[in-house]
Amino acid sequence: MRFALLGSGSEGNALVVQSGATCLLMDCGFSLSETRLRLERLQLQAEQLDGILVTHEHGDHIAGVAKLSRKFDIPVWMTHGTLRSQQDAFVGLPVTEINPHATFPIGDIEVQPYLVPHDAAEPVQYVFGHGAKKLGVLTDAGHVTPHIEAVLSGCHALILECNHDAEMLQNGRYPYSLKQRVAGRFGHLNNQQAAEMLSRLDVGQLQHIVAAHLSRKNNLEALAVEALSAVLGAAAQRIAVATQEQGLDWREIR
DSSP states (O other): OEEEEEEOSTTOOEEEEEETTEEEEEOOOSOHHHHHHHHHHTTOOGGGOOEEEOOOSOHHHHTTHHHHHHHHTOOEEEEHHHHHHTGGGGTTSOEEEEOTTOOEEETTEEEEEEEOOOSSSSOEEEEEEETTEEEEEEOSOSSOOHHHHHHHTTOSEEEEEOOBOHHHHHHSSSOHHHHHHHHSTTSOOBHHHHHHHHHHSOOTTOOEEEEEOOOTTTOOHHHHHHHHHHHHTOOGGGEEEOBTTTBEEEEEOO
């Protein structure tokens, strides 16, 4: 199993997961032309996608999903709450409503959705599995729950939100209401929250750790890397960072 990110941040998100004959996209917050361009960087074509999994209805995650599905007849999976909030955009498209508590297969990949606390209708994140290997993804969550930790513990690769540095957000130029939303219990995880959660996980089999969804204005790559590497007791070079412009190139889980 391998994975790559087309981009990660408030201006657009998309993750590609590939195993065996199956290639899935998680979210798509880019235009159709931009999505195709970013897929081509990974030597992929949109026609190769077997499905799109949606986490929630915010534009940086869902803006390009319906257009991509319609253009290439790609099936889509999302929760009932997410679909209800975007029903008009997905009329006539091949959408399957998922149970956020039930694992299901798509081709060669086992998909495990799980609920997260975020200011959306019914937001989920996903763990992707193939055989014994697991890729866990957590972005767009305001705080960490015991269930989140249980789901992500023991993964072979982790993509973790390090949205902001708490001090930079507090002292930055965002309006007070937006600061409250970002730092709130249904907003986004900061570097320290992500690191503290990581310290409580079973990371004995961890091969890849990726810091994702970094804020342009309220974080620095060095701060996110420092927080995660300190917990792992590992060199900073072991921590990858997914960027808005370049995303992240292929990583293979062996």
